[in-house]
Amino acid sequence: MEEFDLILIGAGLANGLIALGLLHGRPEMRIALIEAGEIGGNHTWCFQESDVPAHALPWLGPLISHSWAAQDVHFPGRSRRIANGYCAVTSARFREVLAGARLTLLAPMRAIGITPSGVRLADGRELRAPAVIDGRGQRPSRHLDVRAQKFVGLEVRTAAPHGLSAPVIMDARIAQRDGYRFFYVLPLAADCLLIEDTRYSDAMALDGAALRADVLEYARANHWEITEILREEEGVLPVALGGDIAAFWAEGAEGQGGAGVARSGLAGAFFHPMTGYSLPDGVRLAQALAALPSLTSASAHAAARGLSMRLWRERRFFRMLARMLFDAALPDQRWRVLRRHYGLSEGLIARFYAARLTFADKIRILAGKPPVPIGAALVSLLRPAPAPIHQQIEPI
Ligand SMILES: Cc1cc2nc3c(=O)[nH]c(=O)nc-3n(C[C@H](O)[C@H](O)[C@H](O)COP(=O)(O)OP(=O)(O)OC[C@H]3O[C@@H](n4cnc5c(N)ncnc54)[C@H](O)[C@@H]3O)c2cc1C
Known part of the structure; x- marks a missing residue:
C-alpha cells in the first residue's frame, strides 16, 4: 500500500493545475x-491574459507556450483588433512541466x-491518501442542460510566412452551417498555424472528416499553402443553458467518483x-485548495462543491445568453448576436471572458436593438431550466 498526501485522478488540465498550484506553496x-x-491529452488550451490573476503566474507561467499582445475578430461588416493579451498552453508543454515537478x-x-481515502488501480495496486480528487473530465449528466461548441483544429506548416501577427479568435465571414460557425486561428510560429472550424451547435455529434475538409478549404481561401499537417485536435465543449448544480454534485455522490470525493x-x-x-x-480551484489550512477529502470536497455552486449561481446571466443564442436565434443568424457583442468595449469583452460582468455590463449587453427577433428572445428567457441533457458523450 503506497501512501501519499494527495491523489489526483486524471492528469488533465484541472488536476495538473491543482498539482502545480499546491506544490508552489507546499513543495x-x-x-x-x-x-x-496520455498526460495532458491532446489540446491547445488558451485563455485571455485578464482571465487569471497575476499572483497565479509564478506557477502558471511555465505552462504558457505562446502568448500574444492582442487578438482579432472578423464578422460580416465588423473587423476589430482587441488589445487583450492571449495565451496558449500546449499539451506538450503541460507534460514537460509536470514531468519536471516533484510528483x-x-x-x-x-x-x-x-x-x-484512496484508489485502486487497474494493475491491482492500492494507493492511500487523506485527500482524493477526481478530475476525470467531461461526463454526461441529466442535471445539466448543455449544447455544444464543437471543433476540429489542424496545426499546419505553411510554405511561406502566413502573415498573421495575432490570433483570430473568431472569423465568421464564412458560410454558416450547423449553428453559429467561425474559424479560430492561432499563429504559433511564422510558418505554423492552428486553424479550427468551430460550431455552436444543437447536436453533440462531430463530423470530423467534414470539418477537416473545411479547415483545408479555409486555408486555401486565405492563400496559405499547407506543406505539412503537424497535428490535429478536436473537441465538443459544453455550453450551459441551464441545470441543477446541487443535483449535479449529489449525482457524484451516487457513485461516479465515490461519495465525498x-x-x-x-x-x-x-x-x-x-x-x-x-x-x-481550474486556476481558481487550484488557488482555493492551496488556501485550505488542511487538505483532506472532506475539506477539498466542501471547497470544490462550494466554489462550483457559487460560480454556477453567479453565472446565471451567461446561461440566459446561451439560451438566447441557441433558442432565440435561427442557427444561421446566431453570428449576429456575437457580432453585436464584439462591438462593445474592450473592458466589457474581457470581463465577459473572465465571467466577471458588472451589473452595468449586463445592462449594456441587453440594451439596444436586439440582434435576434424579440419574441423568440423573450420565449427563450422565460423557458424554465433545466431541460433534459442533450449530450451523447460516452461515459468514462
Ligand atoms: C481539443 C480541446 C481544446 C480545448 N481548448 C480549450 C481552451 O483553449 N481553453 C480552455 O479553457 N478550455 C479548452 N478546452 C475545454 C476544457 O478546458 C478542456 O476540455 C480541459 O481539458 C478540461 O479539463 P479537465 O481536467 O476537466 O479534463 P481533461 O483535461 O479531459 O482531463 C481528464 C483526464 O482524466 C483521464 N481519465 C479519465 N478516466 C480516468 C481513470 N479512470 N483513471 C485515470 N485517468 C482517467 C483522461 O484520460 C484525461 O486525461 C478544450 C477542450 C478540448 C477537447
Whole structure:
C-alpha cells in the first residue's frame, strides 16, 4: 500500500493545475497523479491574459507556450483588433512541466475504485491518501442542460510566412452551417498555424472528416499553402443553458467518483457557460485548495462543491445568453448576436471572458436593438431550466 498526501485522478488540465498550484506553496507535499491515457491529452488550451490573476503566474507561467499582445475578430461588416493579451498552453508543454515537478506520475494507469481515502488501480495496486480528487473530465449528466461548441483544429506548416501577427479568435465571414460557425486561428510560429472550424451547435455529434475538409478549404481561401499537417485536435465543449448544480454534485455522490470525493475541472462543472473553457476556473480551484489550512477529502470536497455552486449561481446571466443564442436565434443568424457583442468595449469583452460582468455590463449587453427577433428572445428567457441533457458523450 503506497501512501501519499494527495491523489489526483486524471492528469488533465484541472488536476495538473491543482498539482502545480499546491506544490508552489507546499513543495514537500507527496502528490500522486494517475492518468489512464496520455498526460495532458491532446489540446491547445488558451485563455485571455485578464482571465487569471497575476499572483497565479509564478506557477502558471511555465505552462504558457505562446502568448500574444492582442487578438482579432472578423464578422460580416465588423473587423476589430482587441488589445487583450492571449495565451496558449500546449499539451506538450503541460507534460514537460509536470514531468519536471516533484510528483509521482502514474501513466498510463486507470483508476478503477475511488474512495475519499484512496484508489485502486487497474494493475491491482492500492494507493492511500487523506485527500482524493477526481478530475476525470467531461461526463454526461441529466442535471445539466448543455449544447455544444464543437471543433476540429489542424496545426499546419505553411510554405511561406502566413502573415498573421495575432490570433483570430473568431472569423465568421464564412458560410454558416450547423449553428453559429467561425474559424479560430492561432499563429504559433511564422510558418505554423492552428486553424479550427468551430460550431455552436444543437447536436453533440462531430463530423470530423467534414470539418477537416473545411479547415483545408479555409486555408486555401486565405492563400496559405499547407506543406505539412503537424497535428490535429478536436473537441465538443459544453455550453450551459441551464441545470441543477446541487443535483449535479449529489449525482457524484451516487457513485461516479465515490461519495465525498471532490471533483475538479469539467467533472465538477468548472467551465465558462458560453465558451466551455475551463482553464480560468481550474486556476481558481487550484488557488482555493492551496488556501485550505488542511487538505483532506472532506475539506477539498466542501471547497470544490462550494466554489462550483457559487460560480454556477453567479453565472446565471451567461446561461440566459446561451439560451438566447441557441433558442432565440435561427442557427444561421446566431453570428449576429456575437457580432453585436464584439462591438462593445474592450473592458466589457474581457470581463465577459473572465465571467466577471458588472451589473452595468449586463445592462449594456441587453440594451439596444436586439440582434435576434424579440419574441423568440423573450420565449427563450422565460423557458424554465433545466431541460433534459442533450449530450451523447460516452461515459468514462
Ligand atoms: C481539443 C480541446 C481544446 C480545448 N481548448 C480549450 C481552451 O483553449 N481553453 C480552455 O479553457 N478550455 C479548452 N478546452 C475545454 C476544457 O478546458 C478542456 O476540455 C480541459 O481539458 C478540461 O479539463 P479537465 O481536467 O476537466 O479534463 P481533461 O483535461 O479531459 O482531463 C481528464 C483526464 O482524466 C483521464 N481519465 C479519465 N478516466 C480516468 C481513470 N479512470 N483513471 C485515470 N485517468 C482517467 C483522461 O484520460 C484525461 O486525461 C478544450 C477542450 C478540448 C477537447
